[in-house]
Amino acid sequence: MQKIALLLIAVALFASCQSEKKEKEEIVIGKKTVAEKPYDIGKRIFNGKGKCYTCHKIDKKSIGPGIQEIMKVYNEQNADVVAFLKQEAEPIVDPETYTVMKTNFAILKTFSHDELKAIEAYMKEAGNSK
Ligand code: HEC
Numbered sequence: 001m002q003k004i005a006l007l008l009i010a011v012a013l014f015a016s017c018q019s020e021k022k023e024k025e026e027i028v029i030g031k032k033t034v035a036e037k038p039y040d041i042g043k044r045i046f047n048g049k050g051k052c053y054t055c056h057k058i059d060k061k062s063i064g065p066g067i068q069e070i071m072k073v074y075n076e077q078n079a080d081v082v083a084f085l086k087q088e089a090e091p092i093v094d095p096e097t098y099t100v101m102k103t104n105f106a107i108l109k110t111f112s113h114d115e116l117k118a119i120e121a122y123m124k125e126a127g128n129s130k
Contacts, residue, residue, distance in 0.1 A: 038114075042122025045115055050107065052119070055100070058126050064101060065093050071127025081120040082113070 046052045055064035073093045074081060083089040085108050091098040108116070 038118040038121035039125050041115070042118035042120065043126075045111070045119055046122050050104075050111075050119065052104075064097070067123050067127045069093065071123055074127075081123060082116045085111075085116050085119065 046056075055062060056067055056070070058067045060066050061069065070093050073079070077092055079092055080089060084091065087105055091101065111119075
């Protein structure tokens with residue numbers, strides 16, 4: 001009889017430890033999804049409120065040059081995407097159609113420095129993917 005009681009206690013203890021462990025794991029997983037990488041933030045802005053995707057595809061020209069084309073020129077010239085988006089640097093990819101890109105500075109002005117850095121992070125990574 002005593003043995004069975006001990007066994008039951010052991011099982012109960014084990015079960016409670018397990019559920020505690022599980023709760024902790026869930027909390028950690030929760031934190032991971034909250035901490036978004038700049039790449040993901042940039043991708044969301046580029047394809048969302050920034051509406052950049054309407055003119056910029058990744059690997060081909062549409063209304064604007066593709067991201068790969070833009071980043072090729074930026075890498076070659078060691079240029080700064082954020083400076084361009086802040087209107088602190090001249091266009092270097094296709095200055096002839098700059099007037100079309102210029103229409104976006106109204107919305108770009110509403111983005112924080114971190115949001116512009118996130119767009120840059122996304123363009124760098126998307127531009128380097130083949
Ligand atoms: C209405 C179409 C359009 C939209 C929307 C648009 N672009 Fe552009 N973009 C262009 C065109 C056309 C060019 C080529 C002219 C130029 O080089 O500035 C360009 C060029 C660029 C360049 C290269 C600039 C350079 O040095 O020549 C970057 C970087 C860029 N766009 C980022 C963005 C981002 C980020 C967004 C979203 C906030 C965006 N664009 C939205 C049309 C657009």
